[in-house]
Amino acid sequence: xxxxxxxxxxxxxxxxxxxxxxxxxxxxxxxxxxxxxxxxxxxxxxxxxxxxxxxxxxxxxxxxxxxxxxxxxxxxxxxxxxxxxxxxxxxxxxxxxxxxxxxxxxxxxxxxxxxxxxxxxxxxxxxxxxxxxxxxxxxxxxxxxxxxxxxxxxxxxxxxxxxxxxxxxxxxxxxxxxxxxxxxxxxxxx
Amino acid sequence: xxxxxxxxxxxxxxxxxxxxxxxxxxxxxxxxxxxxxxxxxxxxxxxxxxxxxxxxxxxxxxxxxxxxxxxxxxxxxxxxxxxxxxxxxxxxxxxxxxxxxxxxxxxxxxxxxxxxxxxxxxxxxxxxxxxxxxxxxxxxxxxxxxxxxxxxxxxxxxxxxxxxxxxxxxxxxxxxxxxxxxxxxxxxxx
Amino acid sequence: xxxxxxxxxxxxxxxxxxxxxxxxxxxxxxxxxxxxxxxxxxxxxxxxxxxxxxxxxxxxxxxxxxxxxxxxxxxxxxxxxxxxxxxxxxxxxxxxxxxxxxxxxxxxxxxxxxxxxxxxxxxxxxxxxxxxxxxxxxxxxxxxxxxxxxxxxxxxxxxxxxxxxxxxxxxxxxxxxxxxxxxxxxxxxx
Amino acid sequence: xxxxxxxxxxxxxxxxxxxxxxxxxxxxxxxxxxxxxxxxxxxxxxxxxxxxxxxxxxxxxxxxxxxxxxxxxxxxxxxxxxxxxxxxxxxxxxxxxxxxxxxxxxxxxxxxxxxxxxxxxxxxxxxxxxxxxxxxxxxxxxxxxxxxxxxxxxxxxxxxxxxxxxxxxxxxxxxxxxxxxxxxxxxxxx
DNA sequence: GATGAATGAGCCTTCATTCAT
DNA sequence: GATGAATGAAGGCTCATTCAT
Numbered sequence: 001x002x003x004x005x006x007x008x009x010x011x012x013x014x015x016x017x018x019x020x021x022x023x024x025x026x027x028x029x030x031x032x033x034x035x036x037x038x039x040x041x042x043x044x045x046x047x048x049x050x051x052x053x054x055x056x057x058x059x060x061x062x063x064x065x066x067x068x069x070x071x072x073x074x075x076x077x078x079x080x081x082x083x084x085x086x087x088x089x090x091x092x093x094x095x096x097x098x099x100x101x102x103x104x105x106x107x108x109x110x111x112x113x114x115x116x117x118x119x120x121x122x123x124x125x126x127x128x129x130x131x132x133x134x135x136x137x138x139x140x141x142x143x144x145x146x147x148x149x150x151x152x153x154x155x156x157x158x159x160x161x162x163x164x165x166x167x168x169x170x171x172x173x174x175x176x177x178x179x180x181x182x183x184x185x186x187x188x189x190x
Numbered sequence: 191x192x193x194x195x196x197x198x199x200x201x202x203x204x205x206x207x208x209x210x211x212x213x214x215x216x217x218x219x220x221x222x223x224x225x226x227x228x229x230x231x232x233x234x235x236x237x238x239x240x241x242x243x244x245x246x247x248x249x250x251x252x253x254x255x256x257x258x259x260x261x262x263x264x265x266x267x268x269x270x271x272x273x274x275x276x277x278x279x280x281x282x283x284x285x286x287x288x289x290x291x292x293x294x295x296x297x298x299x300x301x302x303x304x305x306x307x308x309x310x311x312x313x314x315x316x317x318x319x320x321x322x323x324x325x326x327x328x329x330x331x332x333x334x335x336x337x338x339x340x341x342x343x344x345x346x347x348x349x350x351x352x353x354x355x356x357x358x359x360x361x362x363x364x365x366x367x368x369x370x371x372x373x374x375x376x377x378x379x380x
Numbered sequence: 381x382x383x384x385x386x387x388x389x390x391x392x393x394x395x396x397x398x399x400x401x402x403x404x405x406x407x408x409x410x411x412x413x414x415x416x417x418x419x420x421x422x423x424x425x426x427x428x429x430x431x432x433x434x435x436x437x438x439x440x441x442x443x444x445x446x447x448x449x450x451x452x453x454x455x456x457x458x459x460x461x462x463x464x465x466x467x468x469x470x471x472x473x474x475x476x477x478x479x480x481x482x483x484x485x486x487x488x489x490x491x492x493x494x495x496x497x498x499x500x501x502x503x504x505x506x507x508x509x510x511x512x513x514x515x516x517x518x519x520x521x522x523x524x525x526x527x528x529x530x531x532x533x534x535x536x537x538x539x540x541x542x543x544x545x546x547x548x549x550x551x552x553x554x555x556x557x558x559x560x561x562x563x564x565x566x567x568x569x570x
Numbered sequence: 571x572x573x574x575x576x577x578x579x580x581x582x583x584x585x586x587x588x589x590x591x592x593x594x595x596x597x598x599x600x601x602x603x604x605x606x607x608x609x610x611x612x613x614x615x616x617x618x619x620x621x622x623x624x625x626x627x628x629x630x631x632x633x634x635x636x637x638x639x640x641x642x643x644x645x646x647x648x649x650x651x652x653x654x655x656x657x658x659x660x661x662x663x664x665x666x667x668x669x670x671x672x673x674x675x676x677x678x679x680x681x682x683x684x685x686x687x688x689x690x691x692x693x694x695x696x697x698x699x700x701x702x703x704x705x706x707x708x709x710x711x712x713x714x715x716x717x718x719x720x721x722x723x724x725x726x727x728x729x730x731x732x733x734x735x736x737x738x739x740x741x742x743x744x745x746x747x748x749x750x751x752x753x754x755x756x757x758x759x760x
Numbered sequence: 761g762a763t764g765a766a767t768g769a770g771c772c773t774t775c776a777t778t779c780a781t
Numbered sequence: 782g783a784t785g786a787a788t789g790a791a792g793g794c795t796c797a798t799t800c801a802t
Contacts, residue, residue, distance in 0.1 A: 005761075024302030026216035030797055040763045042799080051797065110300035112214030114355055145369050148360050152347035153373050160346040161338060165304055170338050179335050183343050187377035191784040192780045198787090220772060230788040232774075241772065385782075404682030406596035410776055420784045422778080431776065490680035492594030494735055525749050528731060528740050533753050536730040537722035545684055550718050559715050563723050567757035571763040572801045578766090600793060610767040612795075621793065766800075774792070781784085 009047050011037040016058050017104045025107055030054075056116050059108045062101045063117075067125030069094035074128055080136045081185055087129065088158060088181035092172050095162045106163055142188045153187040199237050201227040206248050207294045215297050220244075246306050249298045252291045253307075257315030259284035264318055270326045271375050277319065278348060278371035282362050285352045296353050332378045343377040389427050391417040396438050397484045405487055410434075436496050439488045442481045443497075447505030449474035454508055460516045461565055467509065468538060468561035472552050475542045486543055522568045533567040579617050581607040586628050587674045595677050600624075626686050629678045632671045633687075637695030639664035644698055650706045651755050657699065658728060658751035662742050665732045676733050712758045723757040 015037035019028045030051050034041040048054040070091045075083060095102045108114060133150060136142045142150065157180055161170045170176070205227035209218045220241050224231040238244040260281045265273060285292045298304060323340060326332045332340065347370055351360045360366070395417035399408045410431050414421040428434040450471045455463060475482045488494060513530060516522045522530065537560055541550045550556070585607035589598045600621050604611040618624040640661045645653060665672045678684060703720060706712045712720065727750055731740045740746070 008762090026301070029795075031795085041797085042764075043762055045798070046761065107300050107302075110297050110355065111216070112297075143369075143373070145373075146360070146366065148351060148357050149347070149366070149370055149373065152350045152357075152370070153343065153377065156346040156350040157339070157342035159350075160342045165300065167338050167342075170336075176336065176339070179333075180339055180342070183333070183335070183339065183377040186379075187343065187373040189376075192786040194786065219770075221770085231772085232788055232790095233786080235773070236786060388783090406681075409774075411774085421776085422785075423783055425777070426782065487680050487682075490677050490735065491596070492677075523749075523753065525753070526740070526746070528737050529727070529746070529750055529753065532727035532730045532737075532750070533723065533757065536726040537719070539730075540722045540726040541718060543680075545680065547718050547722075550716070556716065556719070559713075560719055560722070563713070563715070563719065563757040566759075567723065567753040569756075572765040574765065599791075601791085611793085612767055612769095613765080615794070616765065763802085764800105765802100767796105767798085769796080771795070772793100775788105775790080777788085779785105779787075781786100 008037075008039055008043065012039065012044055012047060012054070013058055013061070016054060017062075017100050020055075020107060021100055021103050025111055052113065052116065055108065055113055059105065059113070060117060060122065062105050063122045064125070065098075065101065066091075066094060066105065067122065071125050071129065076128060076132050080132060080141055081189070083132060084154065084185065085178070085181050088154070088184065089177055091155065091158055092162065092177045095158075096172050099162075099164075102162060103164070106159065106165075140190055143190055150188050154184050157184065194236075198227075198229055198233065202229065202234055202237060202244070203248055203251070206244060207252075207290050210245075210297060211290055211293045215301055242303065242306065245298065245303055249295065249303070250307060250312060252295050253312045254315070255288075255291065256281075256284060256295065257312070261315050261319065266318060266322050270322060270331055271379070273322060274344065274375060275368070275371050278344070278374065279367060281345065281348055282352065282367045285348075286362055289352075289354075292352060293354070296349065296355075330380055333380055340378050344374050347374065388417075388419055388423065392419065392424055392427060392434070393438055393441070396434060397442075397480050400435075400487060401480055401483050405491055432493065432496065435488065435493055439485065439493070440497060440502065442485050443502045444505070445478075445481065446471075446474060446485065447502070451505050451509065456508060456512050460512060460521055461569070463512060464534065464565065465558070465561050468534070468564065469557055471535070471538055472542065472557045475538075476552050479544075482542060483544070486539070486545075520570055523570050530568050534564050537564065574616075578607075578609055578613065582609065582614055582617060582624070583628055583631070586624060587632075587670050590625075590677060591670055591673045595681055622683065622686065625678065625683055629675065629683070630687060630692060632675050633692045634695070635668075635671065636661075636664060636675065637692070641695050641699065646698060646702050650702060650711055651759070653702060654724065654755065655748070655751050658724070658754065659747060661725070661728055662732065662747045665728075666742055669732075669734075672732060673734070676729065676735075710760055713760050720758050724754050727754065 012033065015033050016028070019033055019036050023032075030044060031041045033054075034044055037044075044054060048057060070087050072090055074087065078086070130147070133142065133147065137144050161167050161176075161180065162172060202223065205223050206218070209223055209226050213222075220234055221231045223244075224234055227234075234244060238247060260277050262280055264277065268276070320337070323332065323337065327334050351357050351366075351370065352362060392413065395413050396408070399413055399416050403412075410424055411421045413434075414424055417424075424434060428437060450467050452470055454467065458466070510527070513522065513527065517524050541547050541556075541560065542552060582603065585603050586598070589603055589606050593602075600614060601611045603624075604614055607614075614624060618627060640657050642660055644657065648656070700717070703712065703717065707714050731737050731746075731750065732742065
């Protein structure tokens with residue numbers, strides 16, 4: 001049996017991301033993606049079941065990378081404030097270095113395709129973070145509110161600010177990044 | 191000469207919002223929208239130049255309503271904390287009562303169509319809010335950071351939480367709402 | 381009863397001719413013609429039964445004018461050669477002064493709409509010419525061949541030469557015109 | 571990989587010609603042509619960039635065949651009169667045997683699509699004929715007038731006569747054909 | 761595995777025409 | 782008489798997907 005060509009698959013993923021970012025989700029047809037990737041439309045169907053599978057898979061891959069980046073070197077033994085600050089800085093750094101991936105993710109997450117994603121799988125990376133937060137609540141270090149509130153203040157500001165569509169003029173300087181995270185900490189700390 | 195039927199235009203807008211929310215942005219074809227609205231596809235082109243115009247116009251209308259709702263009864267003479275709290279509560283109330291509009295707006299704002307919107311026009315409603323915040327910075331009541339940071343902590347958590355796609359389980363109870371806004375205030379206050 | 385507006389009808393005819401000449405027969409829709417004429421599409425249906433009627437009527441009008449022009453001052457008492465020469469010069473002059481009409485006519489005559497035209501009506505103007513030719517055959521001045529052959533040599537060269545689509549570089553100078561007709565005479569004379 | 575089906579392309583061309591001849595240029599939609607050819611509308615776009623390309627390509631093919639037929643066995647060493655007579659007979663024969671092609675060509679040449687054709691390419695076949703005529707002018711055998719005049723008398727009568735739309739009753743009998751060409755010769759000879 | 765050919769369904773838009781004023 | 786609103790049908794074309802090689 002011949003082996004799937006890793007380069008070809010990567011070319012398809014890159015083409016998908018680039019094209020969706022450039023001309024948008026709805027206009028990105030399979031044949032345009034194929035052309036951009038330098039393969040035949042039929043080839044895409046060797047790697048993915050259909051268009052939906054291609055898009056969802058690409059999204060899941062990105063989301064996983066993003067989760068891993070955010071949690072890189074996560075140290076539960078640090079003071080919570082510092083541990084969280086690290087995740088924010090990590091997130092900003094990753095987004096800055098991989099803006100294409102982030103941009104795609106935002107567009108996808110707000111499209112109906114998002115409903116097809118297995119949330120649990122995508123959120124697995126954050127479990128250690130959950131634990132730390134849970135403990136911090138018990139220790140009366142952070143506010144005792146539903147987790148969604150904590151998360152919404154921790155990361156939604158970052159997502160919004162890093163999105164050039166929403167904030168075309170925002171610059172993710174180290175100062176700005178630390179300021180955002182510091183404000184987030186003020187929001188959630190007791 | 192026949193006169194333009196106001197009901198017809200409203201039916202088209204409603205159909206657009208309902209359909210986009212139901213089956214998504216990319217799948218909502220002009221003829222499906224027409225069918226849902228109970229008019230001929232051709233009729234849509236009497237009211238809108240093309241599909242893009244229909245979608246963008248609908249978005250701008252919604253965005254304007256949202257801005258107006260958020261700023262309703264805005265009272266610059268109140269303590270900032272209270273004035274801001276009011277905007278948050280207004281926003282939540284409006285979203286709760288008009289989830290369809292909000293849902294459409296979120297999907298639109300993260301699609302490439304968003305680039306076609308005249309931002310200045312849409313942001314006009316918020317000018318009084320800008321002024322109050324600016325003064326509060328001078329009065330050393332809130333932090334002296336770029337405005338985008340302030341806004342990102344004030345409203346992005348709400349947008350995220352209110353989005354059933356992102357937080358299907360969140361309930362906008364008065365307690366939760368006040369908690370979110372209170373956290374936002376902690377984030378931005380000096 | 382209100383009276384039909386002569387100016388309006390003329391505007392419609394002019395618009396039809398101009399538009400058909402510019403963008404072609406198939407692309408000239410009723411609403412485009414209406415816009416060019418400065419009237420409502422519905423107005424056209426007051427003057428003409430439908431699109432076909434508009435086009436055919438316009439053609440018949442033009443064709444009649446052309447026949448009249450060609451036969452203007454036709455003098456059966458002149459020597460045939462001179463009488464024919466006059467028709468050719470007349471034709472050239474008319475075409476030069478009314479190229480728009482001629483251009484429309486050529487396009488129409490080679491379209492399937494042509495089949496809808498009542499030929500007899502259009503050819504009525506030429507009857508005196510037929511008579512003269514018939515007599516000339518009897519007098520053994522011109523060749524005894526089917527009339528179509530005579531006509532084909534008398535006027536098709538002119539039609540072809542005067543058509544900028546077929547002969548973009550031809551100039552209808554008096555010299556050229558006389559040369560063409562002189563050649564035509566050589567073709568048909570005995 | 572599947573290979574392009576030559577039969578399919580030929581079916582498309584034949585369908586185009588047949589349909590255009592039957593219902594006319596403007597009414598011949600791509601999907602009607604596809605149906606007539608027994609293929610999917612989308613298939614046509616594999617062979618041609620768009621409708622315009624389909625029509626123009628078909629025309630150029632026909633025009634080339636016609637030029638080749640007219641010039642078949644062209645013998646520059648014959649007396650001009652005979653050489654020209656041969657071209658006329660060739661032309662008539664070809665038209666008689668391929669009236670469909672001729673009919674299409676006439677309709678096309680008088681439509682605005684004609685402007686899209688590369689004239690030089692289409693006229694290449696006639697170069698030997700040009701040479702002979704040029705020499706005959708020098709030899710004072712034919713009249714010294716612009717070439718367009720010569721051509722207009724040589725072939726436009728044929729085109730007109732062979733066109734059933736213009737001359738529904740004309741029969742291209744050998745006698746008639748020789749008569750037309752003989753008249754043409756009288757027109758151009760010195 | 762990889763491909764370009766092939767397709768029916770559907771896209772957005774405009775059509776010729778009629779309606780209500 | 783004159784009009785812009787309204788429409789079902791059809792326009793050219795592209796879609797996601799499968800086929801044959």
